[in-house]
Amino acid sequence: MGFTNQQSNKQTATGSQNKQWQKFLDEFESEIGRRQFQVFGTLLEYERETEDKIIACVPKSFHKEWLTEKHGDALNNCFSKIYTDQKILDISVDNKDNGSLSSIKDQQEKDLQDVKRSFPFARNTDLNPGYTFDNFVVGSTNEYAYTAARAVAEDPTSYNPLFIYGGVGLGKTHLLQAIGHKIKQRWEQANVKYVSAEKFTNEIIQALMEKNQKEFKYRYRSTDLFLVDDIQFLAKTDRAQEEFFHTFNELYESGKGIVLCSDRPPHEISKIEERLRNRFEMGYTVDIKPPDYETRVAILQKKIQQSGIVVPQEVINIIASNVTSNIRVLEGCLNRLTVTASLSNNEITPDLARQKLSDYMDENRQAADKPVTIQQIQEATASQFNLSVNELKSKKRTRSIAFPRQLSMYLCRELTNSSYADIGEEFGGRDHSTVIHAENKIENKLDQQDSTVKTQLRQLKNEIYS
Ligand code: ADP
Numbered sequence: 001m002g003f004t005n006q007q008s009n010k011q012t013a014t015g016s017q018n019k020q021w022q023k024f025l026d027e028f029e030s031e032i033g034r035r036q037f038q039v040f041g042t043l044l045e046y047e048r049e050t051e052d053k054i055i056a057c058v059p060k061s062f063h064k065e066w067l068t069e070k071h072g073d074a075l076n077n078c079f080s081k082i083y084t085d086q087k088i089l090d091i092s093v094d095n096k097d098n099g100s101l102s103s104i105k106d107q108q109e110k111d112l113q114d115v116k117r118s119f120p121f122a123r124n125t126d127l128n129p130g131y132t133f134d135n136f137v138v139g140s141t142n143e144y145a146y147t148a149a150r151a152v153a154e155d156p157t158s159y160n161p162l163f164i165y166g167g168v169g170l171g172k173t174h175l176l177q178a179i180g181h182k183i184k185q186r187w188e189q190a191n192v193k194y195v196s197a198e199k200f201t202n203e204i205i206q207a208l209m210e211k212n213q214k215e216f217k218y219r220y221r222s223t224d225l226f227l228v229d230d231i232q233f234l235a236k237t238d239r240a241q242e243e244f245f246h247t248f249n250e251l252y253e254s255g256k257g258i259v260l261c262s263d264r265p266p267h268e269i270s271k272i273e274e275r276l277r278n279r280f281e282m283g284y285t286v287d288i289k290p291p292d293y294e295t296r297v298a299i300l301q302k303k304i305q306q307s308g309i310v311v312p313q314e315v316i317n318i319i320a321s322n323v324t325s326n327i328r329v330l331e332g333c334l335n336r337l338t339v340t341a342s343l344s345n346n347e348i349t350p351d352l353a354r355q356k357l358s359d360y361m362d363e364n365r366q367a368a369d370k371p372v373t374i375q376q377i378q379e380a381t382a383s384q385f386n387l388s389v390n391e392l393k394s395k396k397r398t399r400s401i402a403f404p405r406q407l408s409m410y411l412c413r414e415l416t417n418s419s420y421a422d423i424g425e426e427f428g429g430r431d432h433s434t435v436i437h438a439e440n441k442i443e444n445k446l447d448q449q450d451s452t453v454k455t456q457l458r459q460l461k462n463e464i465y466s
């Protein structure tokens, strides 16, 4: 493949030339997949041919780089498959303002704009639709964090960065995503990127392995609002910290908003380099504490109001006084009770609440400090699907085992604080990327409103918390 920057010199292709070119494009599309093809593959145009070359063109040098660096092998393979003779593919850049571009920086800026327009992930925000400010109950222990988050949603650089910290299940992720929703609501085109530090780390490792750091850089550095969850999980590796540092600086310097969440304040995150910690402390740091009794009651009331189920005040009080330090557990308790009542066609009375929930509340008073374990999730999954735990962990890949395994991995991410690597380890020493794949797969099904998967997950959770 050659590199030539020249003015467009299109010839009218003959019918058979067109046909062959189209065949090549089809082949290329099926080789790299539709999604990738639609990024910049559609820009490839037949220009002309000589004795030994087919000359194609793309609008910008960045398109050419993307095609040749990322899909060079696929291009060559497909090309030689269709053009069996001795021709080679030569991609030229149809860059009409090539000479007039004043600086490389302009070009980079243009490239970034292209990326924003063309990359599907630039529009993908990964936000949970329920995590909005409207659904967030404000009480004395979270009001500072809430107020700060609202301010960032008005002006993303209010504090730059805003750093929110607090224990498990206290609403950090909820607030972080609420900022994202609000910004998207006000400015639809905004590129809001929500990512956990762990996912960020894994993406860096992947980018290094696949040698596509360039795409990785564009992915994050074209962000308008950068929401980073569980920053304590940013890997200790130099590359992860280095890349994060650069991303942070670039976004900060170009006036983009940054919000970070963590289970502890910046100075207690020992794994993180001094220079990064200093950056984190540059803005405003605010904590969320466990909710007081009134807030717990208000949260339960809000959830009940949303679900439309009738629950007597006394029952609410029973739950609120027993589950004190984790809102996820508080919600779980209420769900458990409503499910039990609806299955047995019983009204939700204080007696039923005491009777059915005492075990659960006992367990979960501990669960507030000690989340569900991977083993519990594996056992519940195995029992629901009539498998053994060993089969779940085995290398077998038949659908009847692979699918429950994926559900189980997904739940491990949702209900425990384990990293991808830890979960992979517990499932027969699998790689972290297998767990990421499982999580994506189930998330896709949920995005498509797959009711079987929803029901299976609900049943599994009931089993886990029973
Ligand atoms: P964290 O990220 O701090 O571990 P999450 O944001 O995931 O906690 O919150 C756990 C659950 O509790 C979520 O379902 C969230 O919607 C809910 N939650 C937390 N705080 C509140 C609140 N103040 N009002 C309503 N729901 C809340």
Ligand code: MG
Pocket (backbone or CB within 6 Å): 172, 173, 174, 229
């Ligand atoms: Mg969280």
